[in-house]
Amino acid sequence: MAGVLRDGADQATATRTPQSASAGAAPDGNGAPSPYIGAASAAPAEPSSLSAMPAGSWFAFAFWLAAGAISAYALVRVVSGLGSLLSILLLAVFFATALDPMVTSLVNRGLRRSVAVTLVALAVLAVLAGFVAVIFPPVDREINSLIDATPGYLDDLRNKSTYLGRLEDKYHLVEKAKSWIEANKAGTLDLNGILGAGKAVFSILTGTLTAIALTLYFVANMPGIKRFSYHLVPVRRRPRVAELTDRILAQVGKYVIGQMIIASIGGVCTWVWAMAWGIPYPAALGIVVAVFGLVPVIGSSIGGAVVTLVALTVSVKVAIATLVYYVAARLAEDYLVAPRVNRRTVDVHPMVTILAVLVGGALFGVVGALVAIPAAVAIKLIATEVLLPRIDEM
Secondary structure (H helix, E strand, O other): OOOHOOOOOOOOHHHHHHHHOOOOOOEOOOOOOOOOOOOOOOOOOOOOOOHHHOHHHHHHHHHHHHHHHHHHHHHHHHHHHHHHHHHHHHHHHHHHHHHHHHHHHHOOOOHHHHHHHHHHHHHHHHHHHHHHHHHHHHHHHHHHHHHHHHHHHHHHHHHOOOHHHHHHHHOOOOHHHOOOOHOOEEEEEEEHHHHHHHHHHHHHHHHHHHHHOOOHHHHHHHHHHHHHHHOOOOOHHHHHHHHHHHHHHHHHHHHHHHHHHHHHHHHHHHHHHHHHHOOOHHHHHHHHHHHHOOOOOHHHHHHHHHHHHHHHOOOHHHHHHHHHHHHHHHHHHHHHHHHOOOOOOOOOHHHHHHHHHHHHHHHHHHHHHHHHHHHHHHHHHHHOOOHHHHHHOO
């Protein structure tokens, strides 16, 4: 009898042991065993690794990676193929942003926008006509002078008592020129040169007309373009985006106007300097310096180099004096004129300015360098008003 009772107790203990092992946690306030007690003794689960990724996931990852690389390559090819078109578009946006404050000021005085755009366009065309009237006559006179002087140069080549005759007798320039013409088939080269020159002139004319048409379109439809762009933004963010866009356009427009003022000052000073020292074509050189002065950082230096080279036709002393003048003028522009003009327009670090001009010039040439500073102004304003506050909130 005792053996039977012992066997029954052992069986009961065996049946209770798994239950107590599985539910041996301390009961919670409701008498139920807590599910968190005993979990700490369990081994932590190892994090999933890339090596445990299924084969199908690896295939999808590789597929999307290859698709992204191909899309990036196609985008680069498209952008490089449309380089000239993008340059024209950037130039039109640049001038439209510069002219929009003038149009807006006329609209605020009671004129309709179409009338204001027409008046501003006529003023710009008048400035361009003055530029052409000043530049082309000196160039035409010089070309005609070269054509008229060509027979005299040929006679000097045959006369050994002249400087050109001695050079011909020593180096045989005429024979070398004839040999080069025969070797390169001058007739074909002349035809290709004419076709190439015609194509270049046609491209310049088409690009200029396209830039003018796009500029007028952007200026006339600036409010509509901004309203359409705001529809691409969520409704709750539209007021903030509209405010930020107006601030960017206002700062960019003020910068462009300030740059035009600085370039105009440089052009007038060049005209006065050339008149004082007898450098030929002072008005044309003044306009050239003013046009190059629109390009930040390097424009005024290029214009000064052009005037210095022209001053060599007068004398070496005049050229050296001109070089010294432009070095001093560049220092005065950087430290006196530009800070006063741009005090309330832009506030960009000089290193950022240089980097922006280099990147813009590398991507789109002179047009990229021209729009680099306005782009840097816009990026700086977006960063200070949007990105940095969000980073501070993290």
